[in-house]
Amino acid sequence: MISDWEYLGRARNGEEEAWRLLFERHYGALVRMSALIIGSIDTAKDIAQEAFTCLLHDRNEHHGGSFRAYVSTIAFRLALKEKARVRRIGQSGHPESADDSYSPLHSVMQREEQRHLVRVIHMLPDQYRETIVLRFYGELSYEEMAETLGVPVGTVKSRIFYAVKECRKLMKKRGML
Amino acid sequence: MTRHVKNDELLKYQMDLLEEGKAKSIRQHLKRCRTCRSALDRAKADLHVIGGFNPEMEIIVPPLPTSSSSRVQSFLRVAAILAIGFLLGVLTSESLRSPAVEIVPQHFVGSPPATTVGQFTVCP
Secondary structure, three states: OOOHHHHHHHHHOOOHHHHHHHHHHHHHHHHHHHHHHHOOHHHHHHHHHHHHHHHHHOOOOOOOOOHHHHHHHHHHHHHHHHHHHHHHHHHOOOHHHHHOOOOOHHHHOOOHHHHHHHHHHHHOOHHHHHHHHHHHHOOOOHHHHHHHHOOOHHHHHHHHHHHHHHHHHHHHHOOOO | OOOOOOHHHHHHHHOOOOOHHHHHHHHHHHHHOHHHHHHHHHHHHHHHHHOOOOOOOOOOOOOOOOOHHHHHHHHHHHHHHHHHHHHHHHHHHHHOOOOOOOOOOOOOOOOOOOOOHHHOOOOO
16 A cells, blocks of 8 residues: 555655645645634635645655654644734734634534534643644644654643543533533 | 542543553453443543544645746756757758859949930920
8 A cells, every 4th residue: 555655755756646645635634633723714724735835845754654643743833833923913903914814713613513612622721722633633643742842742641631621621511522 | 450440540541641551450440340431432432522623625636836846847848948949940951051142233224314404304
């Protein structure tokens, strides 16, 4: 079976089919992950696409580890950067420019339980939300999360446990569980 | 282990957050305790809900972006084709050139130009 890393190599050599396959396989997960961080599906789509472009132009060889974790880390960093940019714009007195493209995520969700879930994840502190997103949507191992977040593995494990616990508590309050 | 496993421990077990020794003793307890198995199933279901954000979206694959290096390569390729074409054109025009045509000026011999008024004819 051909690995995603191999498809990436082929895409870098201009093979459209390999590019299409990688995109279809991972794009949705990257959008979900980015959307939970920045709160907008449209911007999340742009971030996911940008992550793929970065991946294509990154000439470093990364043939070890999970491809999903690698591309998720790129999207995660882009999403955090975008979130910081939007916060800056909001603070610098031009909130309208930030609001245009940042429609609340829950308003575009069709299903009620999905809206509740988005609300709950957004109620979590940043650190908890980030660990949930990386683990459940980026499919990163605890070691990969530690590397991405720049903290020890023990801290990651502690954060993810309390994040899930808090999430369960909030969901129970809302009658989701 | 005779007592039931605490919910937090079961959650940690399911999330693979425990050391192997502790995980092993919970695994053995679960084999004979239906209550803890039910509690573990609830934890699994909750984790499934947390990871269940899945908005409907259409995936449109954009065309494969071309890198700057491949753009440079394309440019060089076109430039090379043009240069070769130009050289071929010059060479073939040299070899197919027809002999030069000699143009011999032909003088019209007529009456000498008028120098006095009387020599002009008057129009009717």
